[in-house]
Amino acid sequence: MIEFLEGNDAVVRGALDAGCRFFAGYPITPATSILTGMMRAMPEVGGVAVQCEDEIASIGMCIGAAMTGQKALTATSGPGMSLYSENIGLAIMGETPLVIVNVQRQGPATGSATKGADGDILFMRWGTSGGLPLIVLSPESVAECYTLTREAFDLAERFRVPVILASQKEVGLTRERVDLDEARDAYPPPRPRDVAPADRPYVPHAFDQPDDVAPLSPIGGPHLVRYTTSMHDERAWLTGDPAVIARMMEHLRRKIDDHADEIARFDFDPDEGAETLVVSYGVSARSAREAVARVRAAGGRVSLLVLKTLFPVPEAAIRAALIGIERVVVPEMNLGQYAREVQLLADGREVRSVTRMDTELVSPDDVIREGGLL
Amino acid sequence: MTLGPKSGAGAGPLSYLDEASLPLPFCPGCGHAKVTHAIDGALQILGRPKERVVVVTDIGCVGLTDRHFDTNAFHGLHGRSITYASGIKLADPDLTVLVVMGDGGAGIGGAHLLAAARRNIGICVVVANNFNYGMTGGQHSCTTPFGGVTATCHLGNLEAPLDLMGTLRPSKPGFLARTSVFADDVPALIARGLATQGFSLVDIWDLCVAYYAGQNTLTRNTIGDLMAELEMPAGVHFEGTRPEFARAWRDLYHPVETVDDEGMCLPPPDVGLAPVAQSALAARTGILIAGAAGQKIRSLATILGAGAIMSGLHATQKDDYPITVLTGHSAAEVLISPEPIVYTGIEVPDVVLILSEEGRTRVARKLAKLPPESRVYVEASLGPVETPARVIPLDLKGAAKEVHRLAVGAVGVGAILAAEGIYALEAFEAAARSLQKQKVADTNIAGLRAGAALAG
Ligand SMILES: Cc1ncc(C[n+]2csc(CCOP(=O)(O)OP(=O)(O)O)c2C)c(N)n1
Ligand code: SF4
Ligand SMILES: [Mg+2]
Numbered sequence: 001m002i003e004f005l006e007g008n009d010a011v012v013r014g015a016l017d018a019g020c021r022f023f024a025g026y027p028i029t030p031a032t033s034i035l036t037g038m039m040r041a042m043p044e045v046g047g048v049a050v051q052c053e054d055e056i057a058s059i060g061m062c063i064g065a066a067m068t069g070q071k072a073l074t075a076t077s078g079p080g081m082s083l084y085s086e087n088i089g090l091a092i093m094g095e096t097p098l099v100i101v102n103v104q105r106q107g108p109a110t111g112s113a114t115k116g117a118d119g120d121i122l123f124m125r126w127g128t129s130g131g132l133p134l135i136v137l138s139p140e141s142v143a144e145c146y147t148l149t150r151e152a153f154d155l156a157e158r159f160r161v162p163v164i165l166a167s168q169k170e171v172g173l174t175r176e177r178v179d180l181d182e183a184r185d186a187y188p189p190p191r192p193r194d195v196a197p198a199d200r201p202y203v204p205h206a207f208d209q210p211d212d213v214a215p216l217s218p219i220g221g222p223h224l225v226r227y228t229t230s231m232h233d234e235r236a237w238l239t240g241d242p243a244v245i246a247r248m249m250e251h252l253r254r255k256i257d258d259h260a261d262e263i264a265r266f267d268f269d270p271d272e273g274a275e276t277l278v279v280s281y282g283v284s285a286r287s288a289r290e291a292v293a294r295v296r297a298a299g300g301r302v303s304l305l306v307l308k309t310l311f312p313v314p315e316a317a318i319r320a321a322l323i324g325i326e327r328v329v330v331p332e333m334n335l336g337q338y339a340r341e342v343q344l345l346a347d348g349r350e351v352r353s354v355t356r357m358d359t360e361l362v363s364p365d366d367v368i369r370e371g372g373l374l
Numbered sequence: 375m376t377l378g379p380k381s382g383a384g385a386g387p388l389s390y391l392d393e394a395s396l397p398l399p400f401c402p403g404c405g406h407a408k409v410t411h412a413i414d415g416a417l418q419i420l421g422r423p424k425e426r427v428v429v430v431t432d433i434g435c436v437g438l439t440d441r442h443f444d445t446n447a448f449h450g451l452h453g454r455s456i457t458y459a460s461g462i463k464l465a466d467p468d469l470t471v472l473v474v475m476g477d478g479g480a481g482i483g484g485a486h487l488l489a490a491a492r493r494n495i496g497i498c499v500v501v502a503n504n505f506n507y508g509m510t511g512g513q514h515s516c517t518t519p520f521g522g523v524t525a526t527c528h529l530g531n532l533e534a535p536l537d538l539m540g541t542l543r544p545s546k547p548g549f550l551a552r553t554s555v556f557a558d559d560v561p562a563l564i565a566r567g568l569a570t571q572g573f574s575l576v577d578i579w580d581l582c583v584a585y586y587a588g589q590n591t592l593t594r595n596t597i598g599d600l601m602a603e604l605e606m607p608a609g610v611h612f613e614g615t616r617p618e619f620a621r622a623w624r625d626l627y628h629p630v631e632t633v634d635d636e637g638m639c640l641p642p643p644d645v646g647l648a649p650v651a652q653s654a655l656a657a658r659t660g661i662l663i664a665g666a667a668g669q670k671i672r673s674l675a676t677i678l679g680a681g682a683i684m685s686g687l688h689a690t691q692k693d694d695y696p697i698t699v700l701t702g703h704s705a706a707e708v709l710i711s712p713e714p715i716v717y718t719g720i721e722v723p724d725v726v727l728i729l730s731e732e733g734r735t736r737v738a739r740k741l742a743k744l745p746p747e748s749r750v751y752v753e754a755s756l757g758p759v760e761t762p763a764r765v766i767p768l769d770l771k772g773a774a775k776e777v778h779r780l781a782v783g784a785v786g787v788g789a790i791l792a793a794e795g796i797y798a799l800e801a802f803e804a805a806a807r808s809l810q811k812q813k814v815a816d817t818n819i820a821g822l823r824a825g826a827a828l829a830g
Contacts, residue, residue, distance in 0.1 A: 001646030004680045004689065004809075022465055029697065043627040048464050050623070053489035057457040060450070060486075064430075064461025067448065068469075072461075086451055113697060174718055175676060175691035177647075177683045219428055219446045220466045228449040229433070238441060283718070290717040361719040 001181050007145035007172040008075075011101055011165070012037035013180050014149025015073045019190040020099070021047030022070040024061035026054055026080060029113045030169040031103035034075035055083035059100070063087060066096050067227055069193065069218030071153055075101035078120055079110060081127065088162055089128035092252060094227050095205060095214070097156035097193070099149070104168035106333075106359045115359035116169035118282050118333040122340075124164045125311040132249070133256040135159065135263055136311040138166040138282040142176040146183050148265075148308060154191040155263060159255055160213050166310060168333070170283040170361060198222035205234045210250045211258040257312055264314035267306040268321055274301040275326040276373060279318065279342050281307040284331045284362045291331075291367035300374055310338065318345050329354060329371035331362045386421030390414050392444040399438050405555040405580035409502045410439045412578075413472065415561030417445070420470065420568050427470045430459040432479035435509045435582075436502040439474050453483030456490050459497045467620040470568055473499040478507045480538065481516030487538075487575075491545040494572035495619040500564060501538060501575065504582035505592070512585025519604060523589045535604060538577045539611040548572030550612040554579040554601075556594045557608065566610075571618040650804045653685035653797035658711040660720030661790070662740065664733030665783060667695065667704050671729075673810070674783040675706035677818060680805035682710040685797035690718045694736070703736040710796060725794060727786045728752040728759065729770065751790055753782070766793070773824040781821030788825025799826055 005013075011034050015023070023038035025031075035051065042049035048065075052058040055076055062072035076084065081102050091098050102124060106117035120127075124136045135155050139148045145167060152163040194215035196202045202223035206214040214234075217223040226236035233239045233248070256263070269292070280288035285306040292304045305321040307314060322328070328351045330339040336353035343351045354370040356362045368374050391414050400406045417427060427445040431437040433452035440447035450458045459473045480487055480501050490497065506524050507513045514524040516536040523530060539550050548570035551563045555578055567574030579597055581587040592600065601607055617625075661678070665671045672693050679689035687710050694705040707720050722745060728734045734741075734756060741750065744763035752759050754767040768789055774782040791799055802822055806815040 002648060002683055003646060004676060004683055004691070022461070024461065048620075048623060050464065052457075053485045056454060057460070057486055057489065060454045060457025061461030061464065063450075064448070064458035064463075065465035066461075067458075068462050068465040070465045087454070090451055114694070170692075170718070173693065175679060175689075176715070176718075177679075177688050177690075179646075219448070219462060220426060220469050222425065224424060224444065225446045227447065229451055230449060286717050287719070293716070361717075363719055363721060364717055365721070 002177060002179050004175050005142055005178055005180070006033065006175050007139065007142045007167055008033040008103065009037060010142045010145035010178065010180060011075070011149045011167070012041050014146040015099070015153070016041055016045060017184055017190065018071060018150050018153035020071045020073045020153060021045065022062065022065040022072040023047070023049040023074065024052050024058040025074050026052050026058050026076065028077045028080050030105055030173045031075045031077045031101065034101055034103070038073065055080035056087065059084045059087040062098055063091055063094070063096050066098050067219050067225065069216070069221065071097070073099045073101070075103065077103050077105045078107070081120055081123065085128050088134065089130055090229050091162040092128065092130070092132050092134060093229055095160040096162065097160050098162045099152045099156050099165065100162055101165045101167055103172040104166065106357060112359050114169065116283065116333060117357055117359070118166070118168055118284065119357060121166060121310060121332070121334060121337045124166055132252045133312055134161050135163040135256065135309070136166050137163065137265065137308055138310050139171055139308070140282055140285045140306065141171065142174065143178045143183055144308070145171060146180050147187060150187050150190070151265065157191045157193050158213065159259070160216065161256060166282065168282060196223065203234050204236045205232070205248070207234065207251050210247070210254040213255050260312040260314065261316055263309055263312055264317050265308035266314055266317045268317065269304040270321070271296065271301045271303045274303040275324070276329060277303045277305060277321055277325040278329045278331070278367065278371065279305045279307065279321070280331050281310060281338065282333070284333055287362045287364045287367055288331050290364035291371070291373060294364060295368060295373045298374060302373055313341050315345060318342060322346065322349065325349065327352065329367065329373065331367045331371065333357060333362060386418065387424055388418070390417040390424060390427065390445055391442055395442045398442060400435060401584045403581070403583040404435070405504060405582070406436050406439065406502055408555040408560070409436065409500065409578055409580060410442060412560035413439070413474065413500060413564055416564035416568055419561060419565035422470050426468070428459070428462055428472065430455045430462070430471065430473045432475035432483070433509070434476035434478050434507065436474055436476045453479045454486065455479060456483060456486040456497065456499065460490060460495050463495055463497050464620045464623070467496065471497040472568060473497055475499065475501055476508070477501060477503045477505060477515040477517040481536070484516070487542070488545070491542045491547040491573050491575070493619040494547050494614070494616045496572055498564065498567040498570070499575040501577050502580045503577055504580040504586055506582055506586040508582040508585060512582065519600065522586070524586065537606050538575065539606065542575060543612045546614040546616055547574065547612065548614050548618070549574035549610070551610045552577040552579070552606065552608050554597045554608065555581065556597060572614060572616055647680050647683045647805065647808065649684055649686040651685045651798045651801045653682070653687050655687060655710065655712050655796055658709065658713070659725065659796055660723045661708045661710065661725045661727070662705065662720065662723040662737060663708065663727045663729070663783065664703065664705045664737045665729035666732040667699055667701050669704060669729055669783050670780055671704040671706050671783060674787060674818070675708050677802060677805045677809060678787055679708050679710070680809055681802035682797055684804050685801040687712055687797060688715050690715050692718070703732040705733060705736050722748065724748055725790055726750045726763070727790060728756060729782055729786055731756060734759065749794070751786055768828055770825070773828050774821060777820040777824055778817045781817050781824070784818040784821025785825035785828065788822035789829035791822070792826035793829040799823070
């Protein structure tokens with residue numbers, strides 16, 4: 001069925017189809033329509049959606065609900081992301097599957113509430129204490145708000161980790177022609193939660209290999225479940241033993257980083273003989289696509305890598321795309337954040353940042369001119 | 375029902391403590407040990423299966439208790455235990471959910487305490503209130519009495535203490551009681567809280583022997599005097615019968631509303647935007663609609679885009695309006711294209727529709743930069759427009775008067791579709807019929823036809 005929907009609507013549909021049955025949120029432009037959409041959608045499927053007293057309560061309720069076995073979602077924008085910070089750390093520590101949508105707005109603090117940017121890209125990865133990894137995905141279109149929300153829930157279950165959907169106003173509140181039924185039919189059924197067998201003792205954070213992910217047992221289910229924000233061993237007992245702590249840190253890091261290739265989602269559009277590579281993501285990737293099409297139409301050669309997974313950084317995909325490349329151009333709606341990640345992999349190649357944080361889209365013309373593509 | 379320690383024992387487990395984990399870790403004489411045993415006693419009175427009990431703790435010395443319960447245990451962030459407990463209760467309303475927090479947690483998490491009581495969510499909160507932050511070395515908390523001496527007010531506290539009962543009572547939650555670790559009724563009061571359908575809180579005055587008690591000569595014998603002095607007596611302070619939130623939410627929220635304030639159907643109807651006509655539009659066309667709040671610009675733009683889709687075209691829409699939605703400008707960008715739309719920005723608008731002074735001011739910068747081949751359709755009464763583009767003044771308001779005051783936008787769109795030939799009027803009409811309730815659709819369609827006549 002063809003529809004004319006906003007990215008935020010598609011997030012709601014994606015969450016529904018992923019089996020999400022719990023939502024807690026706090027109103028904030030430009031994410032509010034996910035809250036109101038979930039308020040309408042959840043009752044119909046027997047789920048629960050609540051408006052909380054603040055964003056700390058929103059994510060806290062989601063973590064509690066997730067540990068009873070629900071797939072949970074919360075959505076906010078920059079100011080709310082700041083308030084989520086401490087609890088994102090808790091979800092990492094407690095290995096809680098959880099999906100967070102950040103419909104970014106421009107600016108630090110309150111910024112431009114109704115305008116877009118991708119200014120929180122590094123904050124989403126590094127915005128909680130401890131520095132341990134989580135997953136960040138970035139949709140470039142309304143259709144991808146659906147598919148990447150589906151992916152986010154599946155990845156959250158697979159790795160027992162918070163997954164952040166890095167949306168922004170220009171995607172979340174832009175209406176586009178989409179066929180979500182087609183997208184749904186093309187997508188595999190939602191990943192069921194790995195549940196610990198009822199007839200065996202439950203070890204909440206069990207792992208043999210450091211990158212193993214233990215199945216969950218719901219609070220209120222057959223086992224007595226322990227969960228803690230403090231440093232713990234595999235059974236969730238507090239520990240001060242450096243050897244045990246080192247093992248747990250390695251586990252929390254490697255269950256994500258060792259699987260970066262499995263988590264990597266990207267489009268690579270190589271151009272034979274191109275010496276310039278454009279790397280982009282989110283709504284700016286659409287400008288990059290348009291710019292690349294114009295350059296090629298004018299006889300120029302340029303390759304394009306569009307990243308949908310931002311963290312863990314799809315290193316293998318970026319390195320592969322860099323083969324034969326002399327110069328990289330990274331357009332993004334901030335002051336040059338992801339360009340640093342690319343720079344780290346670029347082995348001294350020139351990395352040119354094309355940035356814009358004045359609430360306007362980076363235009364295809366900006367990419368061509370400032371990227372020196374023609 | 376009469377409740378007292380052990381009175382209901384027998385039905386459930388003999389103890390809810392993990393015997394292997396004892397002794398408790400608190401300083402000798404710390405009241406938190408009594409609180410822990412009182413909670414065990416209360417759970418025995420209740421006798422629920424351990425699997426159906428969740429003990430959620432906060433940070434602080436008192437937050438060490440959950441480790442010693444042989445139930446489900448959740449140790450969360452400082453001040454946030456109520457939020458995890460609420461999520462657990464909302465997800466599984468049949469669980470018995472107990473929160474154990476300190477006065478420190480009650481302070482930093484005060485917003486959650488107020489919200490949980492107002493919601494009347496069925497969790498039982500035990501506040502082990504020892505008048506200071508034990509864990510961090512005896513700093514003052516929200517319940518430190520006026521004049522009390524702590525590490526951060528060594529000459530005496532200048533803040534008035536929070537009265538948990540007095541603060542929460544106006545919310546009319548399920549059960550509120552105050553006692554002290556030295557009273558015999560602690561397990562019974564907690565059990566009454568746990569048995570309450572709605573929100574309950576038991577404020578247990580407690581001794582931190584390492585810090586607050588010693589420095590302020592607070593003892594078993596003087597704790598009652600402190601209650602009298604602060605006019606915060608022990609006892610049951612409130613019992614209410616409001617419905618419990620987690621269950622009440624489920625009971626209430628099954629009916630779903632179907633129309634929003636702009637007359638758009640919610641949730642979207644099952645009829646898709648299948649093509650009803652085929653447009654011969656050759657090139658991407660960017661349309662900017664600039665009007666005022668109240669002119670229903672957003673829903674009009676949606677119908678314009680949906681009509682394009684029903685003509686076999688592609689479309690995107692972006693809105694621009696101030697946070698104060700009932701005043702000022704309301705503008706929308708609609709991009710229509712025979713090809714899938716990659717870049718969603720409109721670098722140069724091909725068509726601009728100006729419906730009000732607010733709208734014109736909003737897009738003035740863009741108007742000034744338009745190329746001569748762009749077209750600006752403007753409500754004639756607004757006077758001349760400063761732009762290099764071709765200006766087409768039309769009596770949109772006059773035409774709308776025949777239809778409906780709110781049809782002025784539809785009149786403008788009708789004029790544009792007729793004059794520009796972007797797609798057939800039937801497709802706009804079909805879009806309005808599938809996305810809007812009948813009365814709104816009728817108005818828009820009548821406006822559209824009036825506008826087409828105006829242009830034709
Ligand atoms: C956000 C945050 N700020 C500060 C702390 C440090 N901290 C740990 S316990 C505590 C106070 C606990 O006091 P209370 O809740 O009264 O418990 P008690 O130790 O007295 O039992 C503080 C401030 C923290 N853990 N988290
Ligand atoms: S510091 Fe105070 S609150 Fe903490 S265990 Fe010792 S006496 Fe109890
Ligand atoms: Mg205390």
